[in-house]
Amino acid sequence: MKNVRNSRTAPSGDDSELTYSELNFAAASQNSTIHTSAEPETTYAQIAVRSQSAQPNAGSEVAPGKDQRQQETAGGTNSKKSRCLGLVALLIIISLFAIIIGLTVYVLQLTQDFSEAKKEQRTLRERGDWLNASLANSVRNLTEMSGRFQNISETLSQSRQKAISLCATLRNMSDSLCPSGWKLHNHSCYRFSIATENWDTAKRECESLNSHLLIINTDQEQNFAIKSMPDKNKQYFIGLTDRGSEGNWKWVDGTPVSKSHWLKNQPDNWNGDEHCGTVSKVDGEDVFGWNDVPCSMEFPFICEKLAPSSIGAAAFEKYCP
Ligand code: CA
Ligand code: CA
Ligand code: CA
Numbered sequence: 001m002k003n004v005r006n007s008r009t010a011p012s013g014d015d016s017e018l019t020y021s022e023l024n025f026a027a028a029s030q031n032s033t034i035h036t037s038a039e040p041e042t043t044y045a046q047i048a049v050r051s052q053s054a055q056p057n058a059g060s061e062v063a064p065g066k067d068q069r070q071q072e073t074a075g076g077t078n079s080k081k082s083r084c085l086g087l088v089a090l091l092i093i094i095s096l097f098a099i100i101i102g103l104t105v106y107v108l109q110l111t112q113d114f115s116e117a118k119k120e121q122r123t124l125r126e127r128g129d130w131l132n133a134s135l136a137n138s139v140r141n142l143t144e145m146s147g148r149f150q151n152i153s154e155t156l157s158q159s160r161q162k163a164i165s166l167c168a169t170l171r172n173m174s175d176s177l178c179p180s181g182w183k184l185h186n187h188s189c190y191r192f193s194i195a196t197e198n199w200d201t202a203k204r205e206c207e208s209l210n211s212h213l214l215i216i217n218t219d220q221e222q223n224f225a226i227k228s229m230p231d232k233n234k235q236y237f238i239g240l241t242d243r244g245s246e247g248n249w250k251w252v253d254g255t256p257v258s259k260s261h262w263l264k265n266q267p268d269n270w271n272g273d274e275h276c277g278t279v280s281k282v283d284g285e286d287v288f289g290w291n292d293v294p295c296s297m298e299f300p301f302i303c304e305k306l307a308p309s310s311i312g313a314a315a316f317e318k319y320c321p
Pocket of ligand 3: 266267268269270274291292293
């Protein structure tokens with residue numbers, strides 16, 4: 001006799017399943033038919049199915065023919081369930097595989113993004129380091145330039161003081177270098193004659209003294225000439241003429257008159273014969289200005305020349321105000 005213990009469910013009449021804890025197969029008895037070699041299968045004369053919950057009881061054994069049909073029915077059900085379970089398992093495996101592939105792709109994407117982010121972070125850090133280095137270098141250069149600028153400012157201040165001192169020295173030397181009888185004004189020497197001459201003689205006399213008839217370049221020079229006239233009631237020839245072209249007044253050095261100081265209603269070219277200029281005073285008034293007179297008349301005159309140490313008078317005026 002061969003016993004097979006198994007636990008499974010069996011269909012019942014009300015479609016509820018019973019659980020069997022033991023299935024017994026009884027070998028055929030001696031009275032059973034002996035199979036020939038053509039029928040090698042063992043024939044079980046008895047299959048005892050005992051309920052799991054019930055006590056083993058000989059009366060619960062089922063007849064061999066009915067058990068076989070139930071077994072076949074159960075086998076078919078089990079086969080369907082197995083196929084279903086296999087299919088479910090296959091779907092689960094496929095799903096898991098798909099999930100694993102998806103996760104792998106996701107992780108790879110994350111890894112690539114992380115790598116790119118790290119690369120960008122490294123680039124940004126390098127750029128930041130470069131900017132910081134450039135800024136530090138600029139600050140260092142600026143500091144250095146500031147120091148140089150301060151040194152230059154100090155040197156410039158010292159040079160300015162030296163220039164002022166040199167200008168004062170040069171001015172003193174100029175003052176002492178005008179010839180006797182000449183007056184110094186702004187690096188030029190001026191001579192106011194006592195004798196009277198016509199304009200041409202006066203011009204030649206100034207030239208014989210290495211000078212020229214007065215050329216009034218500025219208001220300051222005009223005021224100086226008026227203030228220094230020995231006799232303010234007399235007219236003094238200056239280096240002004242329109243002989244070349246009537247009404248086109250020029251200085252003796254050929255330069256045009258840039259700013260005139262003509263008295264009211266002058267020049268009038270009286271009788272068509274007034275072509276030389278004088279500095280004169282309006283009668284009865286403290287008003288001085290230019291007047292055109294006949295060149296043949298005789299008046300005192302004013303000569304002008306640069307002081308010997310002021311040959312570079314223009315530069316001196318510019319750098320030693
Ligand atoms: Ca002058
Ligand atoms: Ca004239
Ligand atoms: Ca006149």
